[in-house]
Amino acid sequence: MKTRITEMLGIEYPIIQGGMAWVAEHHLAAAVSEAGGLGLIGGANAPGEVVREEIRKAKALTKKPFGVNVMLMSPYADDVAKVVVEEGVKVVTTGAGNPAKYMKMWKEAGIIVIPVVASVALAKRMERAGADAIVAEGCESGGHVGESTTMTLVPQVVDAVDIPVIAAGGIGDGRGIAAALMLGAEGVQMGTRFVVTKECHIHPAYKERILKAKDIDTKVTGRSTGHPVRALRNDMTKRYLELEQAGASLEELEYLTLGALRRAVTEGDVLNGSVMAGQIAGMIHEETDCRTLIRQLIEDAEKRMKVWR
Ligand code: TUI
Numbered sequence: 001m002k003t004r005i006t007e008m009l010g011i012e013y014p015i016i017q018g019g020m021a022w023v024a025e026h027h028l029a030a031a032v033s034e035a036g037g038l039g040l041i042g043g044a045n046a047p048g049e050v051v052r053e054e055i056r057k058a059k060a061l062t063k064k065p066f067g068v069n070v071m072l073m074s075p076y077a078d079d080v081a082k083v084v085v086e087e088g089v090k091v092v093t094t095g096a097g098n099p100a101k102y103m104k105m106w107k108e109a110g111i112i113v114i115p116v117v118a119s120v121a122l123a124k125r126m127e128r129a130g131a132d133a134i135v136a137e138g139c140e141s142g143g144h145v146g147e148s149t150t151m152t153l154v155p156q157v158v159d160a161v162d163i164p165v166i167a168a169g170g171i172g173d174g175r176g177i178a179a180a181l182m183l184g185a186e187g188v189q190m191g192t193r194f195v196v197t198k199e200c201h202i203h204p205a206y207k208e209r210i211l212k213a214k215d216i217d218t219k220v221t222g223r224s225t226g227h228p229v230r231a232l233r234n235d236m237t238k239r240y241l242e243l244e245q246a247g248a249s250l251e252e253l254e255y256l257t258l259g260a261l262r263r264a265v266t267e268g269d270v271l272n273g274s275v276m277a278g279q280i281a282g283m284i285h286e287e288t289d290c291r292t293l294i295r296q297l298i299e300d301a302e303k304r305m306k307v308w309r
Contacts, residue, residue: 001298004164005133005187008112009091010065012036013298015177016135016166018191019069019093020143020276021045022265023202026054030061031199031290039066040093048079055087065090067114072097073144073227085109093135093189096144098122103129116168116189118146118153120160127161134161135189140170142192142230142278145220151183158184172280174300181305192278198289203268206275209234213281221257225250229257232275236260 005014015037017024021044029039039062041054051068058066068084070077073096081102084092092106095116106113107130115126116135123134136157138150146153150169158165167180168189180188194200196207209232219233221240231237240256257274264273288296 001302003186005166008132008164009038011038013294014166014187015294015297016040016067016093016187016189017194018141018168018189019043019067019071019095020191020195021071022262023195023200024069025201026058026061028194028197028200028290029066030058031197032194032294033058033062033064033066035291035294037290037294038091040091041066041068043068043070043074043077043080045071045074045076046080047076048083051080052083052087055083055089067091067093067112069093069095069116070099070102071095072099081105084111098125100125100129103131114166117157118148120153120156123157123161123165127163131163133164133166133187135166135168136185137189138167138169139220139228139230140279141168142218142276142281145169145228145230150180154180154183154185170279172278172283174297174302174304176280177297177301178304181301192280193284193293194290195277196284196287197293198287202265205268205270206264207287209270209275210277210281210284211287213277213284215279215282217281218277218279222253225253229274229276230278232270232277232281234273234275235271236274 003014013036017032019040019042021042024042029041032039091112093114112132114133117123136154138153139145154167164186166187167185171188172193219237220228220230222228260274263269264275
């Protein structure tokens with residue numbers, strides 16, 4: 001399954017692991033890269049030095065390329081943007097904003113830059129700014145979401161840019177990978193599916209919630225604040241949506257989510273924490289190791305594509 005993405009990144013399979021905040025740390029990133037995909041460390045809202053340590057720990061676990069996701073809403077985004085250059089990181093993805101101000105620095109350092117976008121407009125702007133590829137992320141994904149679905153966004157981004165496009169949002173198995181390639185994508189980014197893997201070192205209660213989730217178990221909070229976030233429904237999303245409907249202030253709403261993701265991921269507070277996950281949570285039924293998962297994904301995608309040839 002060779003595409004411009006596998007060639008550009010020097011990886012075996014066109015599968016990228018999402019740079020999930022608080023979840024995507026060095027064990028997961030190294031395991032995905034070792035298994036032939038591209039692993040990512042999630043910069044989240046961690047200080048630059050914390051991200052530097054994560055990068056060094058990943059380097060100790062794999063000689064294969066891996067990347068770092070720079071979360072642009074983080075107060076430390078400027079620091080993390082410099083750390084990836086200093087540490088010689090090969091690939092950077094970005095999320096939740098426009099990375100234009102870092103592009104020159106990253107390109108001069110020889111970094112492959114892949115912004116995650118949720119609209120055609122930002123995809124075009126990023127191509128003009130020198131991006132090497134684009135992740136087009138539909139709103140089926142977990143975490144911070146845009147408006148368009150993957151089915152509608154991916155082909156429109158593919159038509160709008162010449163650089164390769166990676167599809168994200170709602171992809172959880174070989175069928176999803178095959179479908180993404182049919183839409184014109186040359187790779188996929190998967191987040192939620194990699195949360196339920198042996199090498200993902202988070203609180204087991206978080207994984208249990210994903211394993212128990214059904215198709216309609218995610219909710220999007222924060223549409224009114226301009227920061228919509230998809231997570232599994234629980235006491236937190238219920239209270240948030242009630243307050244949001246009642247016209248609560250931004251302060252009240254932010255108080256509810258402050259540190260909520262960290263609480264769910266590290267402490268296993270899946271009732272009042274934010275259990276960010278995508279709509280494919282309902283199709284995850286077992287925990288696997290990354291190598292077995294990636295092999296199954298590729299075998300299944302190839303089998304399904306042969307049927308159509
Ligand atoms: O970034 C993500 N997903 C994320 S970031 C995150 S951490 C967080 N935690 C709590 C609240 C908010 C964030 C959890 N999940 N995906 C990539 C993505 N980027 N999706 C949508 C966007 C996006 C949205 C608006 C990118 C740019 C944008 O506007 C920028 C502009 O200037 O047009």
